[in-house]
Amino acid sequence: MMESPEVQCTCNVTIEYLNQAGQATKRKVIRNATLLLGRNELRDILLRVDDGKLFQNFVLREIQLFTRFIRDGKSCIKIVPDNVQILISNCPPDKLQVLVKTLAIKYGADKKSSKQASDRTRLLSVLPKTFDNISPVQLHDVKRANELRMLQNVHTPVSTKAPKNRMGNACPGRQVKRPRTTSSENCPVTGLKPAKKAILSMPVQRKLSKEQSHVLRTVLCGKNVFFTGSAGTGKSFLLKRIVGALPPKSTYTTASTGVAACHIGGTTLHSFAGIGSGKAPMQQCVELAQRPGVLQHWQNCKHLIIDEISMVNGEFFDKLEAVARIVRKSIEPFGGIQLIVCGDFLQLPPVIRTNEKKTFCFQAKSWRKCIHLNIELTEVRRQTDKAFIAILQAIRIGRCTEEVAAQLIKTASHKIDQDGILATRLCTHKDDVELTNERRLQHLPGKVHTFNASDSDPMLVQTLNAQCPAGQTLELKKGAQVMLTKNLDVQRGMVNGARGVVLGFESENKALPQVRFLCGVTETIKPERWTIKASSGIYLTRQQLPLRLAWAISIHKSQGMSLDCVEISLARVFESGQAYVALSRARSLEGLRVMDFDPKVVRANPDVLQFYSRMKRERLFMQSSLDDYIEI
Numbered sequence: 270m271m272e273s274p275e276v277q278c279t280c281n282v283t284i285e286y287l288n289q290a291g292q293a294t295k296r297k298v299i300r301n302a303t304l305l306l307g308r309n310e311l312r313d314i315l316l317r318v319d320d321g322k323l324f325q326n327f328v329l330r331e332i333q334l335f336t337r338f339i340r341d342g343k344s345c346i347k348i349v350p351d352n353v354q355i356l357i358s359n360c361p362p363d364k365l366q367v368l369v370k371t372l373a374i375k376y377g378a379d380k381k382s383s384k385q386a387s388d389r390t391r392l393l394s395v396l397p398k399t400f401d402n403i404s405p406v407q408l409h410d411v412k413r414a415n416e417l418r419m420l421q422n423v424h425t426p427v428s429t430k431a432p433k434n435r436m437g438n439a440c441p442g443r444q445v446k447r448p449r450t451t452s453s454e455n456c457p458v459t460g461l462k463p464a465k466k467a468i469l470s471m472p473v474q475r476k477l478s479k480e481q482s483h484v485l486r487t488v489l490c491g492k493n494v495f496f497t498g499s500a501g502t503g504k505s506f507l508l509k510r511i512v513g514a515l516p517p518k519s520t521y522t523t524a525s526t527g528v529a530a531c532h533i534g535g536t537t538l539h540s541f542a543g544i545g546s547g548k549a550p551m552q553q554c555v556e557l558a559q560r561p562g563v564l565q566h567w568q569n570c571k572h573l574i575i576d577e578i579s580m581v582n583g584e585f586f587d588k589l590e591a592v593a594r595i596v597r598k599s600i601e602p603f604g605g606i607q608l609i610v611c612g613d614f615l616q617l618p619p620v621i622r623t624n625e626k627k628t629f630c631f632q633a634k635s636w637r638k639c640i641h642l643n644i645e646l647t648e649v650r651r652q653t654d655k656a657f658i659a660i661l662q663a664i665r666i667g668r669c670t671e672e673v674a675a676q677l678i679k680t681a682s683h684k685i686d687q688d689g690i691l692a693t694r695l696c697t698h699k700d701d702v703e704l705t706n707e708r709r710l711q712h713l714p715g716k717v718h719t720f721n722a723s724d725s726d727p728m729l730v731q732t733l734n735a736q737c738p739a740g741q742t743l744e745l746k747k748g749a750q751v752m753l754t755k756n757l758d759v760q761r762g763m764v765n766g767a768r769g770v771v772l773g774f775e776s777e778n779k780a781l782p783q784v785r786f787l788c789g790v791t792e793t794i795k796p797e798r799w800t801i802k803a804s805s806g807i808y809l810t811r812q813q814l815p816l817r818l819a820w821a822i823s824i825h826k827s828q829g830m831s832l833d834c835v836e837i838s839l840a841r842v843f844e845s846g847q848a849y850v851a852l853s854r855a856r857s858l859e860g861l862r863v864m865d866f867d868p869k870v871v872r873a874n875p876d877v878l879q880f881y882s883r884m885k886r887e888r889l890f891m892q893s894s895l896d897d898y899i900e901i
């Protein structure tokens with residue numbers, strides 16, 4: 270049996286009763302409705318819409334399903350015979366995905382099964398009306414549903430028009446295509462070409478660890494949480510799950526830098542806040558935050574997520590906290606917004622101009638009143654080698670024993686270049702990165718292939734450049750060292766940061782690059798789409814190849830990444846935590862080469878160390894009080 274998450278979710282629902290022309294003649298809006306899938310006494314699928322006092326069951330015997338905006342918590346189910354459509358919005362995306370996929374699979378499987386009650390049975394039925402929760406999706410359901418889809422792919426290649434919403438606009442969505450025939454017996458089975466791939470499957474989510482689940486539960490209880498942990502403990506992984514479990518309309522996903530924001534599908538904290546650098550006097554910041562578009566964020570926001578908090582300046586945090594209270598007209602800390610904050614203060618600190626004061630967020634005046642709970646993740650997931658994890662833990666706290674130094678110095682002789690794939694050099698300075706990549710590409714023989722991004726709004730190129738991991742223009746040659754900038758297929762190792770080399774280009778018109786990756790896969794790379802939220806709240810998309818040149822990247826840009834093979838030069842390290850960030854990107858010691866290791870570059874900020882030891886003391890104190898209490 271497949272894993273069966275609960276097929277239920279809480280969201281806003283609009284029920285529209287349509288006329289022949291498809292216009293709504295009656296509309297019922299229910300906020301915070303509970304949706305539940307079930308079956309009646311005749312085994313029809315039912316959708317129960319419960320407003321907390323009353324519920325209404327809809328029989329889903331013939332439906333159209335619109336699924337394109339599931340990640341935004343939106344979907345639509347049209348009940349064809351009744352001419353009714355149920356518009357779902359503001360639903361936690363992960364829950365909605367499970368509900369919609371379960372419905373699509375069960376509905377597809379039912380169409381293929383012979384167990385459906387005939388019209389005559391229905392008419393004559395004297396069975397009492399029942400509602401049983403729908404059973405978990407089984408493998409045979411998926412198989413049956415897909416068999417029908419394959420037939421239908423051949424027979425009905427065209428999907429019908431999307432339904433209209435109240436504004437008369439087409440309701441965004443891709444439909445689960447339905448067969449023209451109502452039962453599978455009517456489908457001619459012979460002589461059909463199968464569809465290219467089985468289309469339906471249940472979303473498979475990697476399981477959260479115990480400590481990660483604890484954080485998720487705490488967040489769902491509404492607590493303001495700061496969770497931390499060393500590099501690779503799955504903080505960003507967990508954040509994505511938190512985003513998927515919260516209602517999208519009131520959840521804002523941000524990070525301190527554009528690259529980090531992109532890892533979790535969000536925007537930068539600065540663009541959410543709309544107060545520029547936050548250095549202007551308070552009154553001016555408030556005015557900026559009250560501009561149309563910006564004010565809306567502040568007012569709608571109930572849950573604010575911030576990744577890579579170590580790079581947010583404490584003064585900026587205080588400014589945001591005060592602005593939040595003023596623009597939301599609330600005396601609660603951060604204007605009553607739930608804060609879900611994560612990062613590792615022992616990694617890179619805030620970037621500041623010379624003569625500016627650097628303060629960490631935990632040093633902000635409002636930090637303590639804003640954060641209810643500090644939680645530390647302890648299980649490292651990026652690396653599996655215990656010895657390497659121990660080296661990294663020592664470096665993190667600025668401790669470089671002779672033994673640790675010796676092990677890192679030894680890596681200088683590592684032969685990590687494999688199959689024409691060279692190690693990526695992590696550089697302390699941005700200029701070195703650009704120069705290295707440009708020069709190395711120039712020195713390669715052969716023709717340059719240029720790939721231009723296709724942007725939804727060419728006027729906002731700068732926003733896209735800042736937040737999207739794919740550049741507007743990508744120049745490649747045969748032999749170019751490249752890195753994936755998106756998870757394409759986690760199972761096969763085609764993940765963000767996977768390293769490869771360009772073997773050549775297709776001969777067809779687009780001349781797409783063929784790339785061999787370290788994980789052993791060779792693949793033609795096709796354009797991918799990124800969607801980002803601009804500060805005005807509108808969605809921008811960029812279509813581009815998910816590749817970037819990978820002879821070199823900067824340590825600042827690498828924060829948050831996992832890398833297959835890295836070469837590091839630490840001679841020009843200028844920040845505490847910088848050496849640790851660079852070293853901890855490597856998945857294994859074998860995949861790491863440190864060129865000129867000097868223990869002096871290993872530095873941890875003493876204020877941060879103090880903050881962490883206080884946090885640990887408080888945790889131990891709480892634990893021992895709890896133990897005493899249990900004993901009593």
Ligand SMILES: Nc1ncnc2c1ncn2[C@@H]1O[C@H](COP(=O)(O)OP(=O)(O)OP(=O)(O)O)[C@@H](O)[C@H]1O
Pocket residue numbers: 475476477478481498499500501502503504505506507613650651828829830831
């Ligand atoms: N529960 C999990 N199951 C499977 N893989 C996981 C899990 N948690 C994390 N990972 C994997 O571990 C790796 C590191 O995770 P992630 O990048 O989220 O760590 P991080 O704590 O954010 O690191 P950093 O501090 O460097 O940003 C990723 O490849 C991620 O997919």
Ligand SMILES: [Mg+2]
Pocket residue numbers: 504505506829
């Ligand atoms: Mg991270």
